[in-house]
Structure formats: structure tokens, C-alpha cells
Amino acid sequence: xxxxxxxxxxxxxxxxxxxxxxxxxxxxxxxxxxxxxxxxxxxxxxxxxxxxxxxxxxxxxxxxxxxxxxxxxxxxxxxxxxxxxxxxxxxxxxxxxxxxxxxxxxxxxxxxxxxxxxxxxxxxxxxxxxxxxxxxxxxxxxxxxxxxxxxxxxxxxxxxxxxxxxxxxxxxxxxxxxxxxxxxxxxxxxxxxxxxxxxxxxxxxxxxxxxxxxxxxxxxxxxxxxxxxxxxxxxxxxxxxxxxxxxxxxxxxxxxxxxxxxxxxxxxxxxxxxxxxxxxxxxxxxxxxxxxxxxxxxxxxxxxxxxxxxxxxxxxxxxxxxxxxxxxxxxxxxxxxxxxxxxxxxxxxxxxxxxxxxxxxxxxxxxxxxxxxxxxxxxxxxxxxxxxxxxxxxxxxxxxxxxxxxxxxxxxxxxxxxxxxxxxxxxxxxxxxxxxxxxxxxxxxxxxxxxxxxxxxxxxxxxxxxxxxxxxxxxxxxxxxxxxxxxxxxxxxxxxxxxxxxxxxxxxxxxxxxxxxxxxx
Numbered sequence: 001x002x003x004x005x006x007x008x009x010x011x012x013x014x015x016x017x018x019x020x021x022x023x024x025x026x027x028x029x030x031x032x033x034x035x036x037x038x039x040x041x042x043x044x045x046x047x048x049x050x051x052x053x054x055x056x057x058x059x060x061x062x063x064x065x066x067x068x069x070x071x072x073x074x075x076x077x078x079x080x081x082x083x084x085x086x087x088x089x090x091x092x093x094x095x096x097x098x099x100x101x102x103x104x105x106x107x108x109x110x111x112x113x114x115x116x117x118x119x120x121x122x123x124x125x126x127x128x129x130x131x132x133x134x135x136x137x138x139x140x141x142x143x144x145x146x147x148x149x150x151x152x153x154x155x156x157x158x159x160x161x162x163x164x165x166x167x168x169x170x171x172x173x174x175x176x177x178x179x180x181x182x183x184x185x186x187x188x189x190x191x192x193x194x195x196x197x198x199x200x201x202x203x204x205x206x207x208x209x210x211x212x213x214x215x216x217x218x219x220x221x222x223x224x225x226x227x228x229x230x231x232x233x234x235x236x237x238x239x240x241x242x243x244x245x246x247x248x249x250x251x252x253x254x255x256x257x258x259x260x261x262x263x264x265x266x267x268x269x270x271x272x273x274x275x276x277x278x279x280x281x282x283x284x285x286x287x288x289x290x291x292x293x294x295x296x297x298x299x300x301x302x303x304x305x306x307x308x309x310x311x312x313x314x315x316x317x318x319x320x321x322x323x324x325x326x327x328x329x330x331x332x333x334x335x336x337x338x339x340x341x342x343x344x345x346x347x348x349x350x351x352x353x354x355x356x357x358x359x360x361x362x363x364x365x366x367x368x369x370x371x372x373x374x375x376x377x378x379x380x381x382x383x384x385x386x387x388x389x390x391x392x393x394x395x396x397x398x399x400x401x402x403x404x405x406x407x408x409x410x411x412x413x414x415x416x417x418x419x420x421x422x423x424x425x426x427x428x429x430x431x432x433x434x435x436x437x438x439x440x441x442x443x444x445x446x447x448x449x450x451x452x453x454x455x456x457x458x459x460x461x462x463x464x465x466x467x468x469x470x471x472x473x474x475x476x477x478x479x480x481x482x483x484x485x486x487x488x489x490x491x492x493x494x495x496x497x498x499x500x501x502x503x504x505x506x507x508x509x510x511x512x513x514x515x516x517x518x519x520x521x
Contacts, residue, residue, distance in 0.1 A: 069394030171245030220269030301360025425470025432474030
């Protein structure tokens, strides 16, 4: 590790110098509103120059560190995102998404229960299976189609799209964080699920309160909201403990959707709650019945994805070990702390999602030509995102290998001492606010969290997990997430008003997480 601490004040001066690329991201994205891909490319250049000039890192090793970041960004991070959005685009192309939307809207006439099933359950599933804005855009558009006020549809979906974010896009934030911070992925998954459990059970209640604007709005649906939360939390915790991050939120959201819908049928509210502007006596429009076969065809990519992930998991060691042998070992960065990085070609979520998307698309009637065209459009759609992720992951690698992250960690440990775990989740929230991505926040600050925890003698995996837990809170105030919500609901220009609502919940969320992380660190 490269050092520049040469005076009593060297530690803090070094930390300030190392913080410049991160400060640039805060200013360029949060204040200047610069496009993320431009800001992150400039941030990479800044980190590269500071690593060489300030830390004396050899030029060739700086190049190697950045190149390792490029490889990590492309595989598995970008591969997962590309496959997930491709799956969504295929369902749009074949019309299957309209079938899915119609089914979700037919489960209850009570607006509160619709919000729990669609924004919470279905939104959680979309975040777990695809991520990248789909969990806000799709549920919000469904809610508006059912008659929801667009503003509150956006707010509700943003707040609902918090806790599932930690395991979004088939667990990519957690698997990435485990690699960046070099911690055990199973323990990290379980600790993250533990930290999130209280919020999983409380957020459905909060959604009802936000929707109805009063405590009386809970009347008749308290049990339904509790069922929505508990039926999500328990399966998520069990899967996190025994299977891993890929299926954690997928299983939790599916069980929650099913249990919430069933409980709403078994114990419905005495009177369906409607918005004040609605005619309470109006008859709901009749929907065309969709056969079970058509529903299965519409859901086929997601059903197949579930089967593939479970079938290749450690529950089936023979399949897992056989497919796991198809991998490459790359030794890119050969400086201090460098080590070979493994690239799994088959046992990786992106490949499994892509297989499910192609097979599911064929089942839905898409031709090979249509699938190829859809894939090409998806690549074009994500080109700026690809540049952003490549730049930010490379920047994190340069900062980590040069010692810049270590310098920030030492200064934070010195200033906060044993109380550092209190602010650890806020750092994760800051990362998501800046980048719009839990995965990117983990790449930026994962190594920082672990090194700071080691410096103060705290459990490094527990504190590292708090980065992604805090990042879930930052998701609801991220300018990128709010922009997606506004675009999906036709609320362009209302970004500030939505932020004013969500930021209050974000602050409470982060404070509670910080206290909890400190108590068990």
C-alpha cells in the first residue's frame, strides 16, 4: 500500500486529498446535475492522477487497477443489468407485461391493498429480478392505470422500493460488495437480511399511512399490512441464511404477494378504501378474463429464472460444482494486495437471466430475429449506464489499491472512534444518492466500511453489510430514482416536491439503522 502520511497532520490531509474524487461526484451529480457517465469518467481521471501524484502509485499499476475495475464492471455487474432489462423489454415486446399488469390490478378493489400488492410485493419482485428502475416505473404506471393520484403513486413506489434494493437484480449488490470488500458472501447476505428485517415489517404499514394520510387509514388493513411485511421478512431471512443473495428478495416478494392477496380474500376490510375524489358507489370496470395458461406464458421468464437459480444453487452441489468449473482466473493487478480474480461464466446471475429471457421470449411467441433486435435496443438503451458503471468501478479499484480508501478510513476511525458504526449506513445512503445504484454505492464505499471497522475493532462483515442497508434508504431520495418515478407517472417538474416527501422517511430510516448497527457491531 502506498503511503503519504509524513506529519502529525498527514492523516487528515491525506484523507482530504483522497476524498476529492468522491467530493467531485457529490458536486457534479448533486449540484451541477451533470450526466452520471460524464461525472464518473472525470472522477476516474481525478482518482488516477491523485493516486500517481499524491500516493506515488506507479503508472502501470494504476492502469492495471483500472483495468481490473473494467473487467469487474463488465462481468458480472453490467452483464446482470443488461440481462435484466433485456428480460423486461422482451415482456414488453411480446405483450406479456400487459397480462401481468391486468392480473395485478384484479386482486382487490381497496386502494390500500392494491398499493401493498403492487408497489410493495410486485415492486419488490421486479427489483429482485430486474432492478434498475423497473421496480418504480412499472408498479407506478399500473397504480395510475387503476386510478391512483400520479404524485402519490410515485412517492409510494419510491418508498416501497427500498428494502428489496439490497438484493436487487438477482443479488448483484451483495455479490459485488462481497468481492469489493473481500468478505464472505453468505455471512454478508445473512447480516444484511438481519439489518433489514425490522424495516421489511414496518414499511407496508408506512405505505398505508402515507397513502391515507391518517392513522385511521390503517383501519381494516393492519393485519393485511403485517402479513405483507412478515411474509416478506421471514422467507427473505431464511433464504439469506441457507441459500444466498440471488433468491433472497425474489422468494420474499413472491411469498408476500401471495400471502397478501390470500389474506385480503380471507379477511377483507369491511369497506373498500377509495381516494376522496373517487365515487365510492362506482362499479369497477370489468376486465377480460385471462386464462391460467396465458398467465403462465406471461410469467414464464421469471418462473424459469427462479427454477434456474434454485437448480444451480448449493442446494444441488453436483450441478453447482459442475457448472462452477466453467470459469477463468485473471491476474490483472499484480501490485500490493493484488490477487487473481475468478470469472464465472455459467454460475452467474446474468447468464441465468439471459437464458430465462430467451426461452421465456420464445414461449411468448417472439422470433429469434425479434429477440436479437430487442437485445440490440437494450444495449443502446444502456450505453450511458455501461460507461457510468465501468468508470465508477474502475475509480473504486484505483482508490482502493492506491491506499486512498485506507486514508479516508483511518481518518474516519480517528474522528468517530467506536461510534463509527452509527454513521456507516449514512455513508451507504450517500453513495446511492450520488450514484442512484446500491451496487455502485457498494463499489465506492464497501472497502472503506470494512477497513474502518477493522481499524476500530468492530465486526467487519456486520459494518460492511450496513453499507448496503443504508444504501437502500438512499434509493428513495436518489435523483435518478426520482427522475424515473416522475417520468413513469407524468410528473416531470415535481422532482423537488417528491424529494421533500421522501427525504423525511430517508432520514428516519438511516438514523434507526445507524443505532441498530452500532448496538450489534
